[in-house]
Amino acid sequence: MKSRRLLGCVALGIMGILAAADSRIASANPRPAGEAFSADKGKFRILQDGKEAGTEEFSLQPAGNGWVMQDETVIRVSGSPEMRTSGELRLSGDGTPQHYT
Secondary structure, eight states: OHHHHHHHHHHHHHHHHHHHHHHHHHHHSOOOTTOOOOOEEEEEEEEETTEEEEEEEEEEEEETTEEEEEEEEEEOOTTSOOEEEEEEEEEOTTSOEEEEO
16 A cells, blocks of 8 residues: 555656746746646656666646646566556646646
8 A cells, every 4th residue: 555655656746846847947948928838758767776666657738728747657666566557637727736636
């Protein structure tokens, strides 16, 4: 149970970091008025003691008047079954979080 909570926190934390980083980049590279984000996707490697322990793939896409950030995280721990989690964060047009599942 603790590992599932941890996995969910990792995914939500990474999504928060991406949202914060995007707003910092936005201040350095101004976007047209009304655009809080730009579409993006990528993959992170999760390391433990320098070895890959998992991955997280994410995407940020426009959806109606807002944005949707989706992610899938896979954690691999020796001697344990692979753990997977996914999430979706809906944001308003200005970047305000609206709903997380």
